[in-house]
Amino acid sequence: MTQTISSPIEEAAEHFKATFKTIRQEVGKFIVGQDDIIENVLISICCGGHVLLEGVPGLGKTALVNTLSQALNLDFQRIQFTPDLLPSDVVGTQVLIEENGHRQLQFQKGPVFCNILLADEINRATPKTQSALLETMQEKRVTVANKTHSIGLPFFVLATQNPIENDGTYALPEAQLDRFFFKLYVTLPNHDDFKEILNRTGGIEQPEIKAVANGEDILKMGHTLRQVAISDEVQDYLVKAVRMTHPENDDSPQEIKQYVRNGASPRAAQSILAAARGRALLDGRFHVAREDVDECAIPAMRHRLILSFEGEAEGILADDLIRKALSAAAK
Amino acid sequence: MKIDQFLNKIQRHLNLQKFISTVSWSLLAAGIIGIVYALSYILRGHAMIASGYWPLIGSSIVIGSIIASVNRNSREEAAHYADKKWQLKDLMLTTIQLQSSQNDNNKQSISNSEVVELIVSQAEQQAAKVNQDKLTLKWPKHIIFTGTSLLAVSIYMLTIPPSEAVVMKLAHENMIESRSNEVRNELEEYLDELDKSLDDDEKEALKLDELKQWVEEMKITGNEREAMKQFAKLEQKISLNLSQMNHAKEERALKKMAQELRKTDSQQARAIRKDIEKRDYDKAGKKLEDMQFKKNTESSQKKSTPLTEQQKKAAMMRAITKRMANANKSSNQSSSQGQSQGNQSNGSGSNGDNSQQSEIASMVSQLDKTLSELEKELRKCELDGKKLSNQKCESLCNNINDQLCKLSKKMCQTSAQCKASFKLKCLRQGLCQSQSYALGRCNKPSSRPGGQQAGVGSNHSERQERSDHLANGNMAQLQGIKNQTGPSQSSVEEAESGTAISSKNESQRERSYQRSFESFVQRDDIPEELKSGVQNYFESIHQYQEPTIPADQN
Numbered sequence: 013m014t015q016t017i018s019s020p021i022e023e024a025a026e027h028f029k030a031t032f033k034t035i036r037q038e039v040g041k042f043i044v045g046q047d048d049i050i051e052n053v054l055i056s057i058c059c060g061g062h063v064l065l066e067g068v069p070g071l072g073k074t075a076l077v078n079t080l081s082q083a084l085n086l087d088f089q090r091i092q093f094t095p096d097l098l099p100s101d102v103v104g105t106q107v108l109i110e111e112n113g114h115r116q117l118q119f120q121k122g123p124v125f126c127n128i129l130l131a132d133e134i135n136r137a138t139p140k141t142q143s144a145l146l147e148t149m150q151e152k153r154v155t156v157a158n159k160t161h162s163i164g165l166p167f168f169v170l171a172t173q174n175p176i177e178n179d180g181t182y183a184l185p186e187a188q189l190d191r192f193f194f195k196l197y198v199t200l201p202n203h204d205d206f207k208e209i210l211n212r213t214g215g216i217e218q219p220e221i222k223a224v225a226n227g228e229d230i231l232k233m234g235h236t237l238r239q240v241a242i243s244d245e246v247q248d249y250l251v252k253a254v255r256m257t258h259p260e261n262d263d264s265p266q267e268i269k270q271y272v273r274n275g276a277s278p279r280a281a282q283s284i285l286a287a288a289r290g291r292a293l294l295d296g297r298f299h300v301a302r303e304d305v306d307e308c309a310i311p312a313m314r315h316r317l318i319l320s321f322e323g324e325a326e327g328i329l330a331d332d333l334i335r336k337a338l339s340a341a342a343k
Numbered sequence: 344m345k346i347d348q349f350l351n352k353i354q355r356h357l358n359l360q361k362f363i364s365t366v367s368w369s370l371l372a373a374g375i376i377g378i379v380y381a382l383s384y385i386l387r388g389h390a391m392i393a394s395g396y397w398p399l400i401g402s403s404i405v406i407g408s409i410i411a412s413v414n415r416n417s418r419e420e421a422a423h424y425a426d427k428k429w430q431l432k433d434l435m436l437t438t439i440q441l442q443s444s445q446n447d448n449n450k451q452s453i454s455n456s457e458v459v460e461l462i463v464s465q466a467e468q469q470a471a472k473v474n475q476d477k478l479t480l481k482w483p484k485h486i487i488f489t490g491t492s493l494l495a496v497s498i499y500m501l502t503i504p505p506s507e508a509v510v511m512k513l514a515h516e517n518m519i520e521s522r523s524n525e526v527r528n529e530l531e532e533y534l535d536e537l538d539k540s541l542d543d544d545e546k547e548a549l550k551l552d553e554l555k556q557w558v559e560e561m562k563i564t565g566n567e568r569e570a571m572k573q574f575a576k577l578e579q580k581i582s583l584n585l586s587q588m589n590h591a592k593e594e595r596a597l598k599k600m601a602q603e604l605r606k607t608d609s610q611q612a613r614a615i616r617k618d619i620e621k622r623d624y625d626k627a628g629k630k631l632e633d634m635q636f637k638k639n640t641e642s643s644q645k646k647s648t649p650l651t652e653q654q655k656k657a658a659m660m661r662a663i664t665k666r667m668a669n670a671n672k673s674s675n676q677s678s679s680q681g682q683s684q685g686n687q688s689n690g691s692g693s694n695g696d697n698s699q700q701s702e703i704a705s706m707v708s709q710l711d712k713t714l715s716e717l718e719k720e721l722r723k724c725e726l727d728g729k730k731l732s733n734q735k736c737e738s739l740c741n742n743i744n745d746q747l748c749k750l751s752k753k754m755c756q757t758s759a760q761c762k763a764s765f766k767l768k769c770l771r772q773g774l775c776q777s778q779s780y781a782l783g784r785c786n787k788p789s790s791r792p793g794g795q796q797a798g799v800g801s802n803h804s805e806r807q808e809r810s811d812h813l814a815n816g817n818m819a820q821l822q823g824i825k826n827q828t829g830p831s832q833s834s835v836e837e838a839e840s841g842t843a844i845s846s847k848n849e850s851q852r853e854r855s856y857q858r859s860f861e862s863f864v865q866r867d868d869i870p871e872e873l874k875s876g877v878q879n880y881f882e883s884i885h886q887y888q889e890p891t892i893p894a895d896q897n
Contacts, residue, residue, distance in 0.1 A: 019457050239458055303432055
């Protein structure tokens with residue numbers, strides 16, 4: 013009986029694929045449909061990125077994050093953003109306590125001190141509160157009263173936005189939008205999925221979600237996908253695609269020049285590359301292909317493209333512009 | 344390595360495919376070029392020239408083949424092709440790039456070598472798995488078919504003969520060329536004959552060497568327009584030569600002198616007059632030269648010529664020269680009157696021949712003066728009772744002898760110029776006829792009986808018998824009235840359609856008009872330029888004839 017000896021990288025790749033598949037299956041027990049959303053969210057988690065979910069209420073955004081946290085056996089917290097939410101409500105604050113007869117200030121950790129944070133309706137909070145969370149997302153630590161407190165890894169924020177009810181909201185500024193790895197649109201399920209949702213959630217017994225992975229698995233997966241190779245040509249294609257979103261670039265398509273005010277940043281390229289590596293591993297490959305870049309480009313860049321007044325007035329979609337940029341880069 | 348073998352196979356396939364495609368396109372290009380080349384000839388009625396066609400076609404195909412051979416696919420292109428064809432998702436491309444970056448020691452590879460090995464192994468597995476039978480050559484059938492069809496059509500067009508019009512045009516051009524060559528050869532022969540037959544004076548007057556050079560410079564071409572230009576150029580040069588000959592003035596002066604000489608009865612004067620009237624000016628000049636005084640030799644230097652002898656001779660000579668000088672004076676008077684009238688009518692002074700006396704006339708006048716002096720001197724000697732002439736008389740005699748020599752030389756020159764002028768006019772006339780012949784507008788003048796040789800005119804009025812001459816292939820017969828002089832009043836023309844009599848009233852009217860106009864312009868008050876212009880006009884448009892001497896003037 014012969015046994016094939018796998019290299020460490022092959023084992024790591026197998027682990028990645030298996031864990032990914034297991035988590036997806038586990039989450040799929042409760043969440044009906046939304047396979048792309050689940051996959052992209054998982055990839056973002058593996059890459060150490062945060063996701064901005066946009067969808068009308070009641071589509072299962074909170075349920076998704078909840079299920080994920082259960083499947084990953086990670087600490088989950090939820091913040092409902094309201095206009096009166098303060099930054100201290102997010103990151104924590106110092107509280108005066110009496111201990112052994114002495115009064116002293118003690119830092120009380122805020123809800124951000126978790127592994128998975130659901131920031132619901134982030135656009136309802138004031139910019140000050142938003143920036144407090146977003147700084148945490150970037151730095152993965154909190155500084156209060158000149159004291160820095162680290163947040164344990166993995167740390168993943170899933171923020172949601174309601175595309176309707178724009179009254180009394182504060183749109184996230186572009187600089188802070190850029191911190192999100194992916195922006196995903198949660199759409200209405202189809203007829204069959206709708207029925208399945210009702211069947212799963214309307215009954216007496218509801219699916220039980222088991223912990224199939226943990227934080228270490230996620231960190232390991234993140235390390236594995238960093239080893240996936242990319243050829244010069246595919247990298248050139250990726251860079252070209254990102255540069256094509258800039259209107260000041262001479263080679264950019266006419267639509268980009270007309271409807272885009274600012275193009276995607278190098279952070280977008282980093283997000284695309286990391287996500288493309290994850291997709292390659294899922295496909296059983298150790299190299300990134302152009303197809304991987306094409307799949308990841310839209311969710312990675314749609315929130316990073318700032319449309320001009322003309323673009324917004326004409327209702328141009330960022331997704332269409334990104335497709336034009338990808339076509340131009342492929343030529 | 345398996346990947347190398349795989350990619351090499353792909354590369355070979357791509358190169359062959361590119362070669363087929365390029366050659367097919369070059370075949371199409373060759374077909375299009377062939378059709379365009381063929382149409383450029385056929386549409387103008389010409390036949391295609393095969394010598395230009397085949398190199399054109401061949402070169403386009405060869406160039407296409409060379410381009411296909413040179414323009415080969417790279418290994419990256421082969422990898423790209425394989426990735427696309429078997430949907431390998433950039434596997435081959437990534438493999439060869441990672442391999443090359445690993446082999447390149449200068450480049451720092453960011454990829455883990457383990458990962459590279461895994462990628463290579465995956466690539467090898469895929470290379471082994473793919474169905475290489477899918478590598479079939481695609482033949483661009485439409486392009487090949489179109490190109491081949493166009494080539495076939497253009498090759499067929501090679502067989503299309505030129506149109507009738509073109510054939511006729513080419514034949515016409517060939518005819519013009521050959522006839523022009525013939526005319527030129529004949530001109531050269533004629534000039535060679537002249538070179539042998541003319542004396543030095545005539546050759547000089549004719550500028551024979553220049554004529555020969557002009558004839559040599561004539562370009563032989565089949566283009567009608569160009570051929571006409573060449574003939575016109577030569578004709579122009581001959582006309583220019585003719586205009587530069589200023590013998591007319593001398594001739595007129597001599598004619599007047601001949602008329603004046605009628606008034607004397609002397610034998611010598613009569614002989615000179617006859618020679619002048621016959622236009623044998625050289626003979627007249629020789630006769631004048633023979634009238635020289637005896638030259639004193641060394642032995643006779645001590646002896647002087649007897650006075651009476653000299654007086655007689657001087658008187659004889661004076662009788663002639665006086666008449667000749669008188670003719671000059673009377674013509675000067677009438678021309679000055681005419682000039683003043685002409686100036687009034689024209690408004691501008693017409694300088695030229697009228698104000699300048701002919702050289703012969705001035706020489707004759709000078710000779711007459713010298714003879715008059717001699718007569719006076721001899722008279723003086725006679726009155727002094729001398730029987731022999733003195734030194735002064737001798738020197739005057741020598742002077743007269745010199746003048747006579749110069750006068751004789753001048754008259755010989757004038758005679759040569761007249762003959763040369765006649766020859767040139769004949770040549771010009773012959774050139775006109777030859778031009779028509781060369782351009783195919785008539786038959787060769789000397790080719791059939793009835794026509795005279797080019798350069799020699801015929802006298803209608805002397806023709807007393809039936810004379811058949813051909814004009815453009817039709818027979819024409821001149822009928823004259825027996826025992827009457829003058830040109831024919833009618834001619835019988837025989838053509839393919841039959842025989843008819845055509846009247847020659849038109850030509851008769853032409854001749855009478857010419858005579859009346861020429862006599863009109865001979866009036867003294869008519870400027871000389873007009874006279875010579877009228878003469879030149881009628882000479883250039885009509886067939887040249889030797890001037891006829893009226894019977895009553897002989």
